[in-house]
Structure formats: C-alpha cells, structure tokens
Amino acid sequence: MAGSVNKVILVGNLGRDPETRRSNDGNPIVNLRIATSETWRDKATGERRERTEWHSVVIFNEGLATIAEQYLRKGSKAYIEGQLQTRKWQDRDGHDRYTTEIVLARFRGTLTLLDSQRNGPPPADDPDQYGTTTTRESAPKNNAYADRKGGSYSEDLNDDIPF
Numbered sequence: 060m061a062g063s064v065n066k067v068i069l070v071g072n073l074g075r076d077p078e079t080r081r082s083n084d085g086n087p088i089v090n091l092r093i094a095t096s097e098t099w100r101d102k103a104t105g106e107r108r109e110r111t112e113w114h115s116v117v118i119f120n121e122g123l124a125t126i127a128e129q130y131l132r133k134g135s136k137a138y139i140e141g142q143l144q145t146r147k148w149q150d151r152d153g154h155d156r157y158t159t160e161i162v163l164a165r166f167r168g169t170l171t172l173l174d175s176q177r178n179g180p181p182p183a184d185d186p187d188q189y190g191t192t193t194t195r196e197s198a199p200k201n202n203a204y205a206d207r208k209g210g211s212y213s214e215d216l217n218d219d220i221p222f
C-alpha cells in the first residue's frame with residue numbers, strides 16, 4: 060500500500076465543559092473529554108450491559124475552538140473528526156508518560172454540534188475560512204441549488220457525454 064489513513068470519527072457526549080488555554084502565539088487550544096458508549100445484552104444472564112470509553116480531544120483549529128468554547132457544555136452531543144496522535148511527556152518525578160488524543164489540527168478536522176440547543180449557532184451552509192462546515196443538527200442540509208431552481212440537482216444532469 061502506497062499510503063495510509065489516520066482518521067478518527069466519534070459521536071459522543073462531553074464529560075465536562077471545554078477547557079481553553081492559549082499557545083505562546085495566542086492561538087486557542089481547547090481540550091474536550093468525549094464519552095462514547097456501547098450496550099449489549101449478556102448472553103449468559105440476559106442483563107443489559109454498557110461500556111463507556113473516554114476520549115481526549117484537542118482542538119488547534121481556531122474556528123472550531125471558538126465554536127467549542129461558545130456552544131459546547133458538559134453533556135453536549137457532538138460529532139468529532141480528527142487524527143489520532145500520541146505524545147510523550149514527563150511527570151513530576153521525571154518518568155516518561157504517553158497520552159493518545161484525537162487532534163483537530165489547524166486546518167483539518169470537523170466538529171458538528173448534534174444538540175438542538177436554542178442558543179447554538181445557526182447551521183452553516185458554506186465552509187468557514189478554515190474549510191470546515193459546522194452545524195448544530197445532524198439532519199442533512201437542504202440542497203441550496205435545488206431550493207433556487209425549484210427542483211433537484213439530478214434533474215439538471217445531462218445524460219449526453221460531451222466527448
């Protein structure tokens with residue numbers, strides 16, 4: 060294989076409010092803790108079981124950091140798309156430690172608010188200056204082209220091949 064893919068997609072709930080700090084050059088860095096859960100029925104006992112995984116998310120993308128700061132709160136449901144990264148650091152005793160995080164880099168990543176909160180941002184029809192579309196609802200957007208023309212995009216497609 061010539062290439063590789065490092066992409067993580069999460070849909071989960073925030074375990075606490077976002078934590079924001081600033082880098083040395085003043086850019087926001089937002090840390091999130093996202094919980095994802097799976098449920099199943101135990102075959103032996105018939106009991107319903109649940110397992111929750113906690114994920115650390117770091118947002119370096121300035122536009123998405125602003126959205127996270129303003130609209131995400133503990134319990135908010137969000138769709139996150141980023142890359143998995145492991146970093147090395149030292150604790151107070153000088154021991155090496157490793158942390159694996161989902162990172163939304165400066166010009167990459169997606170954050171979609173899935174809660175239908177009244178005080179959230181309006182759904183965006185166009186990508187922001189960072190190339191990311193941020194919405195509050197998980198429902199698909201209406202096709203803006205179809206709304207203007209009164210029909211669907213597929214009606215405009217010509218079956219003739221131009222070559």
